[in-house]
Each structure stands twice: as structure tokens, then as C-alpha cells.
Amino acid sequence: MLKLKNVRQCFMPDSLQEAVDILRDSQGKAAIVGGGLDITVFPRPYIEKLIFLDKLHLNYIKEKNSEIRVGATVTITDMERSLLIKNYLRGRVKEILGEVASQLLRNQITIGGSIARGHPYSDIIPLVYALRGRIVLSDGKDDEELLIDDFYRENFRELLKNKIVTEIRLKKYDDSYRFGMKRFVRNATDIPLLNVALLIKVEKNIIKDASISLGSRPGIAYRFIKGEEFLKGKKITKELAEDFQEFTEENVDVGGDARLSKTYRKHLAGVYSKNILLNLMEV
Ligand SMILES: Cc1cc2nc3c(=O)[nH]c(=O)nc-3n(C[C@H](O)[C@H](O)[C@H](O)COP(=O)(O)OP(=O)(O)OC[C@H]3O[C@@H](n4cnc5c(N)ncnc54)[C@H](O)[C@@H]3O)c2cc1C
Incomplete structure (x- = not known):
């Protein structure tokens, strides 16, 4: 201070x-x-x-209306230790939360602060994107609930001049949904140089629904809609995972910066997308 x-x-x-x-x-x-x-x-x-x-009692994680509701002042550690998160999407969300930054930083970083700050290298933003999370804002009297896509589509910094993020709402998904996320870091406590999150709904080995996001690309996280469309309706196989790598490398919107070239980020995005899909085959 x-x-x-x-x-x-x-x-x-x-x-x-x-x-x-x-x-x-x-x-x-x-x-x-x-x-x-x-x-x-x-x-x-x-x-x-x-x-x-x-003093505003925003440090809670609770279940309501088939959603997990996370108060803005909940830290990454609080979230990682929550029983609701432990049982959420087969523990895959808990797993990735435990990989973010270092233990000391996870004890301090809040979910509300991560969303409101909007850092390109945030792990929380692509996570919430892939889970199709909703952001609750308060103007002191009324609440406004925005899909994360809409929150960042609006000029969120302008919104936050008069509003406070109070809660993040994550839909509870049934067992047909599978989730995976990977973050590329140079060492365990580094900020990610790329992160990829994937949520798919699989019925009889067919991908019925998909939600994909990439962050630290190096811009702010975004939904990879082309990738979602590519996966929908296809049978989940090793061959599909190979094709998905190629498709991602060709179509993903990533750039280069001082830390990683555009070519390398594209390749990494493809490899991570493939590997997540392969992991999700084994669920
Ligand atoms: C060394 C370092 C390493 C990091 N590594 C990672 C990493 O690996 N992965 C990752 O995801 N992030 C990482 N971060 C980024 C970190 O997640 C962000 O800096 C995050 O904003 C910190 O959360 P906070 O709660 O401390 O935010 P604060 O510093 O408290 O706030 C950040 C901003 O958000 C505003 N704000 C906070 N809460 C609210 C609210 N409820 N409503 C409206 N506005 C609000 C504040 O006014 C401020 O502008 C790292 C940061 C640092 C400094």
C-alpha cells in the first residue's frame, strides 16, 4: 500500500x-x-x-437455481477449496484453479477483481467464458446480469464507473458435459502466455455442444466460435482431435508479442486444443 x-x-x-x-x-x-x-x-x-x-457479505459460494453463485470477494483459494467447486464438472475447475499463479497470489486474487480488471493474461476470464458465466453488477439499487461475452462487448470500464461486480454465476452442468483447461507458463508461478478452456456436451460419443475460449493471446480472452462450430455434431475420436489441432492453428485469432511469436502461439493453441479434447475422450 x-x-x-x-x-x-x-x-x-x-x-x-x-x-x-x-x-x-x-x-x-x-x-x-x-x-x-x-x-x-x-x-x-x-x-x-x-x-x-x-462489510458487504460478498464472500460466499452457494448453489441456487441450478447455478453456482460466487460472491465478488471470493479468492481463487476460497473457490478452489469449496465443496461445490470440488464436485463441479468432475473436479476439473478445481484442478485448474490450483494451477493459477502461486499459493500466496491465489490467496489474494478475488474473482470480482479478476473480472473487473480484465487483464489479457487472466485465467479466470477464459474459465468463466468457457463456462458461459454471467456477471452480476449492482448500481446500489438494482442488479444487472450480463453474459460474460456481453460484459466485455460493452465498454466494461465505463460500466464500472457506476457499478460494482457483486457475483459470478456459473451454470451447473449435467454429466454429459466435460470440461478441460490448459495454461502455458514458463514456470509454475508465471502469468500464462496462452490459455485454452473447452467445455463440451457429449452424448453417445457425439459432441452436441461446445464452448471454447482462449486467453493471453496476447489480447483479452475471447470465445473461439469457429472452433465450437467445427466440433458440434462430430464424433469424439483421436482423428477428430488431430483435425481440431489443424483447424485451430488455421482459424484461431491469436497474435504475437515480445514473449511469444504469433506462429508459436497458433501452434500452441492447436496442440492444447487437441490435448484437451484427447483428455476429454477418457472421461
Ligand atoms: C504478480 C502477478 C501475477 C499474476 N498472475 C496471474 C495468473 O497467473 N493468472 C491470473 O488469472 N491472474 C494473475 N494475476 C492477475 C490478477 O488476477 C489481477 O491482477 C486481479 O485483478 C487481481 O485481483 P484482485 O482481487 O487483487 O484485484 P484488485 O487489485 O483488488 O482490483 C483490480 C481492479 O478491479 C477493480 N475491482 C476489484 N473488485 C471489484 C468489484 N467487485 N467490482 C468492481 N471493480 C472491482 C479494482 O478497482 C481494480 O481496478 C497476476 C497479478 C500479479 C500482480
Whole structure:
């Protein structure tokens, strides 16, 4: 917090309305604090007020209306340790959460902070994309629920000038759904240089539905709709996985940056897509 030299006031509001009022009245000079990791590592000098959400009871993971509802201040560790997540999609979501960053960082990073920050290298964003998650925003009075695709399609930073992320909703999928995700890192605690998440519905070995997302590409995560269409209606086989690698390499929208060339990222996206599909055959 020493880096936050211009912070003059810290608030711990008792209600969402109070939190939103402070945010709105600050005209861009206040920041909501989730885990505070991003705010402290990348301090913004114009921030004069910090709004802590600790008294708003957003630290829950519960089941309601066939959904898992995750409060915004839940950390990656909280989520990984939740019994609901342990039993969700055969434990595959729990598995990938345990691979994100380091234990210390997972203890701090919140789900709300990850969604609101919108980092291109986030693992949480492609995870929520593939699971077709919904983001709940509050303006203090009413809730607005947006499919993650729509949240990022809108100018989400503009939205967050007057609203707070309060919850992420993940649909509970039946046993015909299979999920897998892989992240490419240079070492265990590194940020990902690419991540791929895949959710498929398989009935009698036929892929009936698919949801695919890629992140750290190096832009913000996106749904690979062409890939989803390619898989739908096909029989899940080793040959399909090979074809899917080729299709992904040709059609995926990834670029290059200082860390990884476009060619290598494309190849990696293909290999990871194939390997996830092969793993999902064995479920
Ligand atoms: C060293 C390092 C390594 C990392 N490695 C990974 C990684 O491997 N994988 C990964 O997925 N991410 C990684 N991250 C990114 C991290 O997930 C993001 O920085 C994330 O935003 C931190 O979460 P937080 O809860 O600490 O956010 P905060 O710092 O609290 O907030 C981030 C931003 O979101 C806003 N905000 C927070 N909560 C809300 C809310 N409820 N409503 C509205 N706005 C809100 C804040 O005002 C701020 O602008 C890493 C970050 C660092 C610094």
C-alpha cells in the first residue's frame, strides 16, 4: 500500500448503495478493492479513495437455481477449496484453479477483481467464458446480469464507473458435459502466455455442444466460435482431435508479442486444443 501515495481516504461501506455512491461521486478518483493485488502492484497515481467491500457479505459460494453463485470477494483459494467447486464438472475447475499463479497470489486474487480488471493474461476470464458465466453488477439499487461475452462487448470500464461486480454465476452442468483447461507458463508461478478452456456436451460419443475460449493471446480472452462450430455434431475420436489441432492453428485469432511469436502461439493453441479434447475422450 506504500505505493498508493495519493490515497487520502479509505472507506468500508455498510451497503452497496453507499459503496456505489462513493464510487460515482469520486469521478474516477476512487477504486474498489478486491484482493488489492493489482491496485498495489500497478498503482494508479490519480487514485485518492479506496473502497473496501469487506462489510458487504460478498464472500460466499452457494448453489441456487441450478447455478453456482460466487460472491465478488471470493479468492481463487476460497473457490478452489469449496465443496461445490470440488464436485463441479468432475473436479476439473478445481484442478485448474490450483494451477493459477502461486499459493500466496491465489490467496489474494478475488474473482470480482479478476473480472473487473480484465487483464489479457487472466485465467479466470477464459474459465468463466468457457463456462458461459454471467456477471452480476449492482448500481446500489438494482442488479444487472450480463453474459460474460456481453460484459466485455460493452465498454466494461465505463460500466464500472457506476457499478460494482457483486457475483459470478456459473451454470451447473449435467454429466454429459466435460470440461478441460490448459495454461502455458514458463514456470509454475508465471502469468500464462496462452490459455485454452473447452467445455463440451457429449452424448453417445457425439459432441452436441461446445464452448471454447482462449486467453493471453496476447489480447483479452475471447470465445473461439469457429472452433465450437467445427466440433458440434462430430464424433469424439483421436482423428477428430488431430483435425481440431489443424483447424485451430488455421482459424484461431491469436497474435504475437515480445514473449511469444504469433506462429508459436497458433501452434500452441492447436496442440492444447487437441490435448484437451484427447483428455476429454477418457472421461
Ligand atoms: C504478480 C502477478 C501475477 C499474476 N498472475 C496471474 C495468473 O497467473 N493468472 C491470473 O488469472 N491472474 C494473475 N494475476 C492477475 C490478477 O488476477 C489481477 O491482477 C486481479 O485483478 C487481481 O485481483 P484482485 O482481487 O487483487 O484485484 P484488485 O487489485 O483488488 O482490483 C483490480 C481492479 O478491479 C477493480 N475491482 C476489484 N473488485 C471489484 C468489484 N467487485 N467490482 C468492481 N471493480 C472491482 C479494482 O478497482 C481494480 O481496478 C497476476 C497479478 C500479479 C500482480
